[in-house]
Amino acid sequence: KQEVTQIPAALSVPEGENLVLNCSFTDSAIYNLQWFRQDPGKGLTSLLLIQSSQREQTSGRLNASLDKSSGRSTLYIAASQPGDSATYLCAVRPGSGGYQKVTFGIGTKLQVIP
Amino acid sequence: GAVVSQHPSWVICKSGTSVKIECRSLDFQATTMFWYRQFPKQSLMLMATSNEGSKATYEQGVEKDKFLINHASLTLSTLTVTSAHPEDSSFYICSARRWGANTDTQYFGPGTRLTVL
Numbered sequence: 451k452q453e454v455t456q457i458p459a460a461l462s463v464p465e466g467e468n469l470v471l472n473c474s475f476t477d478s479a480i481y482n483l484q485w486f487r488q489d490p491g492k493g494l495t496s497l498l499l500i501q502s503s504q505r506e507q508t509s510g511r512l513n514a515s516l517d518k519s520s521g522r523s524t525l526y527i528a529a530s531q532p533g534d535s536a537t538y539l540c541a542v543r544p545g546s547g548g549y550q551k552v553t554f555g556i557g558t559k560l561q562v563i564p
Numbered sequence: 565g566a567v568v569s570q571h572p573s574w575v576i577c578k579s580g581t582s583v584k585i586e587c588r589s590l591d592f593q594a595t596t597m598f599w600y601r602q603f604p605k606q607s608l609m610l611m612a613t614s615n616e617g618s619k620a621t622y623e624q625g626v627e628k629d630k631f632l633i634n635h636a637s638l639t640l641s642t643l644t645v646t647s648a649h650p651e652d653s654s655f656y657i658c659s660a661r662r663w664g665a666n667t668d669t670q671y672f673g674p675g676t677r678l679t680v681l
Contacts, residue, residue, distance in 0.1 A: 454607075486672070493570075493657060493674030539608070543670065551623075552598070552659070552670060554608040 473540030
């Protein structure tokens with residue numbers, strides 16, 4: 451059974467700081483890993499998706515890396531802004547055939563202080 | 565990119581009533597859709613897998629008679645919470661699988677917040 455852990459559970463940083471969010475998973479046989487953002491009371495916004503064959507993906511100030519063998523992914527946010535405040539979720543999709551159950555972490559709640 | 569919509573985005577209902585939530589893939593056909601539920605301060609948990617034209621597959625612990633899923637077309641799946649109770653209050657999110665020769669991706673809807681009074 452896949453388990454996804456996100457550390458830290460909460461993070462507060464001053465504006466402008468670079469930061470790293472961590473995601474670890476127990477089963478390395480994954481199809482892909484996806485990072486989402488969730489604002490309070492809102493739905494999911496997909497940030498980055500990394501296929502199992504990839505090592506990293508970048509979008510603007512965001513960079514996500516994947517180390518399948520060690521069961522880890524990091525989301526790097528450069529020059530953080532107050533608008534980045536949200537909960538960041540990591541989701542892992544298994545690589546086993548047609549089984550599609552995505553396992554989510556509980557998230558890291560980020561607060562960027564102006 | 566592909567878009568998945570949900571309707572309504574939020575709903576408040578009285579205990580004992582039924583509520584239907586729609587999930588639509590707007591620009592692609594999805595033979596498989598998924599329904600997730602998120603309780604406060606918990607992660608999203610898969611409730612069921614919805615397959616077009618066949619019965620849904622429910623995860624362990626999810627009551628199929630309470631959470632009715634219908635996937636009648638390639639672009640629409642519905643989740644009906646029957647005889648809703650306050651403990652059913654949650655955030656419900658669907659996703660749709662888009663796959664073909666060069667793609668196999670799940671796209672998530674914006675979610676529906678259900679509050680049962």
